[in-house]
Amino acid sequence: MLTKRILTMMTLIVCVAVIAVFSYNALRNPWLWFDESGQFWISKGLNHYSEVYAASGGLSDVIENNRHYNLDPGGFSVLLYFWLLINDSSTLFLRLLPYLFFLGFASVVFLYTYKSSKNILEAAFLTTLLFLWEVTANEMGEVRGYTMEMCGVVGAVYLIRFHSVLLTKRFLLVLGIWLSVFSLSRYDFVVFVIGVSLWIFLGLLHERLSFGKLVARLAYYAVPLIVVLLVVLVVMLMHQNPAGSAESYLYLGSSAHAWLTPLFLFGALNALLVIYDYKKGVVVLPSQSLFLVVFLVYCLLSLLRIFPLDVRGSMALTVVLTIALVERFFLIIPVHSYIKVFVLFCLMQVCRTTPLSELGSTNIDTKTFLEFTELKQNSSYDKLFVDYWMNPDFRYLYEYGALRNEAQKDGYPNRFVLQIDDDDPSKVVMPGEVDCDYYIITRFSKFTKQYDMSPFRPLNDESQDIYQRN
Known part of the structure; x- marks a missing residue:
């Protein structure tokens, strides 16, 4: 018994250590991507x-700028x-809010x-995997x-899974308030x-x-939901979307490949299994029936070209689907915990596109920051x-950020030509000729397509972000 307790404690310590390492990786990155x-x-x-x-603006300025420069409700x-009123000069502190x-x-x-x-090791293993799975790990420190x-989705699913045996007034009020708060995300x-x-409506109808x-x-x-959503509509959405068309980042377009994504295929598989359980008279868990309804709503909106079926755009569906799949195949089946976790970890590796060492770095542009810091130390430029x-x-x-104490030494802002219009590279913050020694350009910038870049070569052969004059 003592040996088992020691092994359990050591395993938990290892899980905490893994979480700490990948959390540090998420919080330490000084570079913010676009x-x-x-x-x-x-938020400033x-x-x-x-x-x-x-100069920083006030709360009304935050709301106004969120209307025109963001496609979220603005709660975050x-x-x-x-x-930021507590501390606006630490990137680690900045990343701490989404990390919490x-x-x-x-x-x-x-x-x-x-x-x-009812197994603490199984719970610890599965929780640790969240810090190793790129879908979740790459978001843990992202300032969005x-x-x-x-957090809002998993909290709602938890309430429904363990507290919705009877749809009491108290439960419905708590759930409504919870959803209202996180609808602002x-x-x-x-x-x-x-x-x-x-x-909820179907469940209440079932109670006759x-x-x-x-x-x-x-x-x-x-x-509570109607009140909050009306505020979002009047204060934010009507100003963000005056033409009445879907926001560009929500638009599915005519591409058929979205229906062949792993998200949709796994979702369709689990939906069929839930329907099969219903037909066989098997007791369906609330989390499984909830997934089925949510999945069908996403499919309908996707067919109507209102909302996409992709992992990042449909993060809520991804969380609900993951819970449903893990619960079905790994929590119910009587298999040893380490076997379940090993299988899950292997599945994550098969689907991985981000190297394990880069998980939690939150963006793809860190290399540009490192190259730039090397460039400015070793090169003189006008x-x-x-x-x-x-x-x-x-x-x-x-x-x-990280270079605020080096701004004067590096000649910021006078030595920098800051582009403010992607369609017209000549529009810059600073007046003067756009005849530079180095060009810092994202891979998807229109600049390289509109301008002859032949006089320049990549600073690093593995990167296309920083160009220097030949």
């Missing part, structure tokens, strides 16, 4: 292309605004797994609303809310309540061009 730096500037009451060293922007939401997400997964399996959304969460609401009781129960759930997509990143670096 979405992150844009989020930072919005500014935007991606504000003047250099512009407001939270980050108050967070990720810890909340991981903690609920631990509780969920432990209550399902993804982890807030993930991302619009993807709102799609999840539609699925949950449909599941009188019309009056049905309306009363629905009111407890729906009133002008350095920073393209549209790198502009907010470099302004953050020199005004609030």
Whole structure:
């Protein structure tokens, strides 16, 4: 018995150590990529292309800039605004806010797994895998609303899985308030809310309540949601989407390959299994039936070209699907914990596109930062061009980030030509000729397509981000 306890304790220590290592990797990265730096500037009451060293705005400026420079409801922007009032000059502290939401997400997964399996090691193993799976690990320190959304989704699924035996007024009120708060994270969460609401409605119909009781129960759930969503609609969405068309990052387009993504294929498989269980009279867990309804809602919106079926755009669906699949194949089946975890880990490696050593780095542009720091130390340059997509990143670096104490030495901002229009590279913040010694350009920039880059070569043969004059 003592030996078993020691082994259990040692295993838990190893899990905590793995979590600590990958958490550190997520928090230490000094580079913010375009979405992150844009989020930072919005929460400072500014935007991606504000003047250099512009004074921070107030809360009303945060809301105004979120309307025009973000396609999220703005709840995370407001939270980050108050967070930055404590400290706005530490990238580690900046990343700590989304990381805290990720810890909340991981903690609920631990509780969920432990209550399902009654096995603390199994719960610890599966929770640790969240820090090793690129879909979740790459978001844990990203300065965006993804982890807030993930925390909200897993919390809602937990409530439904373990507290929805009877759809009481108290349960419906708690769930409605929870969903209302996290509806402010991302619009993807709102799609999840539609699925949950449909599941609640079907569940209440199944109880065969009188019309009056049905309306009363629905009111407890729906009133807080309706209030919050109306505020989002009036304050934010109407201004973000004045033409009435789908936001560009939500648009599926005509591509058929979205239906062949692993997300859709695994989702379709589990949906068929849930339907099969219903037909066979097998008791279906609330989390499984919830997944089926949410998945069908996403499929319908995808068919209507309103919302995509992809991992990043449909993070809420990814979380619900992952819970449903793990619960079906790994928590119910009586197999040793280490075998389950080994199989899961192998599946993650098969699907991996990010090297294990880079998990949690949150972006693909860290190499550009390292190359630039080497360049500025070893080279003298008169002008350095920073393209549209790198502009907010470099302004953050020199005004609030890792290079803020080196701005004067590096000649920021006078030696930098900051592009502010991707369609017209001649539009820059600083006047003067765009005749630079180095060009810092993202791989998807239109600059390389519109300008002859033959006089320049990549600074590093493995990178296409920094070009220097031949």
